[in-house]
Amino acid sequence: MTTSTPPLREAARAIVLDADLRVLLLRYDENGGFWATPGGSLEEGEDHATATLRELREELGIDQAMVELGVQLAERSKDHLVGGREVRQVERYFLARVSPGDVNPERATQPDNIREYRWWTQGELRSTAETVYPQGLTDLIAAVAEGRTPNRPIVLAG
Incomplete structure (x- = not known):
């Protein structure tokens, strides 16, 4: 029996922090509802950093x-459905510093299926019963808060 590998979909995501080290997450209703970092797939000829900035503009009007775009903190690979088609999404997560006042969803050009956005404290992330992606986000933010950015991107679980 042979199994095929889903097509690759390169994506860039932002771990958006404000001056108080709160993280900006977006809520989606599909798959029972979840919160996730802003981001999406790369466009033709685009690098990950450029895609990250474009996605912040498209989804949140930033x-x-x-945006103070920082280093790549992490990466994650996950097979899932996009537009009804299974893909293997490989995501790179970049640190992005933003002032909450610079977020303006009314200027968003492609809000996709975003239901709301919210700034979360580390305590709120640790205590929530809601689904938050990626797994390991809370520990990654804690490391950044302590000044321990990884020398190389860490690999996050699905």
Whole structure:
């Protein structure tokens, strides 16, 4: 029996932190509902950093001049459905510093299926019963808060 590998879908995501080290997450209703970091697939000829800034503008109306884009903190690989088709999504997560006042969903050009956005404290992330992606996000934010950014991107679980 042979199994085929789903087609690769490269994606860039942002771990958006404000000055108080709160993280910005987006809520989606599909698959029982979940919260996730902003981001999406790369466009033709685009690198991951450029895609991260574009996705912040498209999903949250954040002007790229207002984003302090940092290092790649992590990566994750996950097979899932996109538009009814199974893909193997490989995501790179970049640190992004933003002021809450620079988030303006009314300027978003592609809000996709985002139901709401919310700034979360580390305590709220640790205590929530809601599904949050990626797994390991809370520990990654704690490391950044302590000044321990990884030398190389860490690999996050599905």
